Amino acid sequence: MNGHSPNSVSAARAGWLLIQRDLRLGMRRPGEWLQPLVFFFVVTTLFPLATDPQMSRLRDMAPGALWVAALLSSLLALEMLFREDGQDGTLEQLALSGLPLSWLLLSKSCVHWLLTGLPLVLAAPLVAMAFGAPYAAIPAILAALLLGSVALSLIGAVGAGLTLGLRRGGVLLALLVLPLAVPVLIFGAHATALAIALEPAAAPMYMLAAIVVLSATLAPLATAAAVRIGLE
Amino acid sequence: MSWAWLHRYASPPHFYRWAGRMIPWLSSLAAICGAAGLIGALGLAPPDYQQGEGYRIIFVHVPAAVLSTVAYAVMATAAGVGLIWRMNVAHAVAASCASIGAWFTALALVTGSLWGRPMWGTYWEWDPRLTSELVLLFLYLGYMGLRSAIDDTARADRASAVLALVGVINLPIIHYSVDWWNSLHQGHTLLKFGKASMPPSMLTPLLLMMLAFLLYFGAIVLTRARGAVLRRERQARWIGEIVGVTAP
Numbered sequence: 001m002n003g004h005s006p007n008s009v010s011a012a013r014a015g016w017l018l019i020q021r022d023l024r025l026g027m028r029r030p031g032e033w034l035q036p037l038v039f040f041f042v043v044t045t046l047f048p049l050a051t052d053p054q055m056s057r058l059r060d061m062a063p064g065a066l067w068v069a070a071l072l073s074s075l076l077a078l079e080m081l082f083r084e085d086g087q088d089g090t091l092e093q094l095a096l097s098g099l100p101l102s103w104l105l106l107s108k109s110c111v112h113w114l115l116t117g118l119p120l121v122l123a124a125p126l127v128a129m130a131f132g133a134p135y136a137a138i139p140a141i142l143a144a145l146l147l148g149s150v151a152l153s154l155i156g157a158v159g160a161g162l163t164l165g166l167r168r169g170g171v172l173l174a175l176l177v178l179p180l181a182v183p184v185l186i187f188g189a190h191a192t193a194l195a196i197a198l199e200p201a202a203a204p205m206y207m208l209a210a211i212v213v214l215s216a217t218l219a220p221l222a223t224a225a226a227v228r229i230g231l232e
Numbered sequence: 233m234s235w236a237w238l239h240r241y242a243s244p245p246h247f248y249r250w251a252g253r254m255i256p257w258l259s260s261l262a263a264i265c266g267a268a269g270l271i272g273a274l275g276l277a278p279p280d281y282q283q284g285e286g287y288r289i290i291f292v293h294v295p296a297a298v299l300s301t302v303a304y305a306v307m308a309t310a311a312g313v314g315l316i317w318r319m320n321v322a323h324a325v326a327a328s329c330a331s332i333g334a335w336f337t338a339l340a341l342v343t344g345s346l347w348g349r350p351m352w353g354t355y356w357e358w359d360p361r362l363t364s365e366l367v368l369l370f371l372y373l374g375y376m377g378l379r380s381a382i383d384d385t386a387r388a389d390r391a392s393a394v395l396a397l398v399g400v401i402n403l404p405i406i407h408y409s410v411d412w413w414n415s416l417h418q419g420h421t422l423l424k425f426g427k428a429s430m431p432p433s434m435l436t437p438l439l440l441m442m443l444a445f446l447l448y449f450g451a452i453v454l455t456r457a458r459g460a461v462l463r464r465e466r467q468a469r470w471i472g473e474i475v476g477v478t479a480p
Contacts, residue, residue, distance in 0.1 A: 179370040183409035
C-alpha cells in the first residue's frame with residue numbers, strides 16, 4: 001500500500017507496466033484499433049460521394065472532411081477506453097493501488113492514442129491526397145493531426161470517465177465531448193486549410209500545441225476524479 | 233476566515249426556510265424591474281436611427297445572453313462548492329441552474345436569429361457570438377444529459393459537477409477560438425454593440441431588464457432548488473415538522 005513495502009513499484013514504473021499491458025492487450029484485439037481507422041476511411045469516402053467530386057471543390061472541403069472524420073472516429077474509439085477495464089475491475093485495482101490515479105490514467109490515454117490516434121495520423125496523408133492536397137502540405141497536415149489527435153484523446157478521456165458504466169453511454173459521450181472538442185476542430189482544420197493553400201500554418205499550430213499542453217496538464221486530473229466517481 | 237456561515241446556509245432545513253423567505257422578495261422585485269424596464273424599453277426609449285423599432289428586441293436578447301453565461305457561472309460555482317465541501321444543497325442549486333440556463337441560452341439564440349432576419353437578412357449567421365452561444369447550449373444539454381443518465385443522486389451530483397468545472401475551463405477557450413475562427417474567415421460584422429455608446433434612455437431600460445432577468449433567475453433557481461432539497465431530504469425529520477406530519 002505505502003511506498004515502503006518491498007512489492008511496491010514507483011509511479012513511473014507502474015505507468016510503464018500499464019503501457020506495456022495495454023499495448024499487449026490492444027495488439028491481441030486488432031479489431032479495437034482497426035475499426036476506428038476503417039470508420040475514418042469510410043467517412044472520408046462519403047464526402048466526395050455526397051458532393052461534387054471535382055478536385056478543386058474537394059480541396060476546399062479537405063480540412064473539414066479530414067477533421068470531422070478524425071473527430072468522429074476518435075469518439076468511436078473512446079467508448080472502448082475504459083469499458084473493459086471498468087467491467088473486469090482493473091480500474092478499481094488501479095484506483096486502490098495507492099499510486100496517483102491521474103498518472104495511471106494518463107498512461108492509459110497514451111496507449112489509447114498510440115492504438116487509435118496514431119493510425120489516423122498516419123492514414124491522413126492518403127486521404128488528404130485523395131482530396132487533392134499538394135505534397136508540400138503533407139508535413140503540416142501530419143503535424144496538425146498529431147497534435148489534434150493527442151488533445152482529442154486527452155479531452156475525450158474525461159468524457160469516457162464520466163460515462164463509465166452508464167447505459168446509453170455512447171450517445172451521451174458524443175454530447176459531452178463534442179462541444180469540448182470545438183477548439184481543437186477549429187484550429188486543426190484551420191492549420192490544415194492553411195497548409196493546403198501552401199501558406200505558413202504556424203499560428204493555429206501553436207494554438208493546438210497550447211491546447212495539448214493544457215489538456216495534458218488538467219484532463220488527467222479531471223479524468224481521475226470522474227473515474228473515482230464512476231467506481232463508487 | 234471562518235466557514236461557519238457557509239455550513240449554516242448549507243444545512244438543508246436552513247436553506248429551505250431561507251429560500252422560502254427570499255423567493256417572494258426576488259420575484260416581486262423582478263416583476264417591478266421588469267415592468268419598469270418594459271415601459272422604458274417599449275414606450276419611452278426612442279427608435280434607433282439605423283434600425284428603427286426593430287432594435288427593441290435587444291431588451292430581451294441581451295439580458296437573456298448575459299444570463300445564459302451568468303447561469304453557467306453560478307452552476308459551476310455551486311458545483312465546485314458541492315464537490316469540495318460535499319454539500320447537497322450546493323448540488324441541488326447547480327442542478328437547478330442547468331435547465332433555466334439552457335432556456336436563457338435558447339431564448340438568446342431565438343431572439344438573436346429573429347433580430348438577425350431584418351438586420352442581417354438571415355435567420356442564422358455563423359457569427360462568433362451566436363456560435364459560441366450554441367456551443368454553450370450543447371454544454372448545458374450535455375450536463376443535463378449526464379445527470380439524467382445516472383440514477384444514483386450522489387453520483388449524478390459529483391459527475392455532473394466535474395463536467396461543469398471542465399466546461400468552465402473550456403468555455404473561454406471555445407469563445408476565443410470561435411471568435412478567431414470567424415474573424416479569419418470573414419471580416420463581416422454589420423452591427424457591433426460592444427462598443428456602441430447608448431443614450432441613457434436606452435441604457436436604463438436595458439439595465440433594468442437585466443436586473444429583472446437576474447432576479448427572476450434567482451427566484452426560479454431557489455424555487456427549483458427548494459423542490460430538489462425536499463425530494464432529496466424526503467426521509468429527514470425536519471420535513472415532517474415543516475409539513476406538520478410527525479414521523480411514526
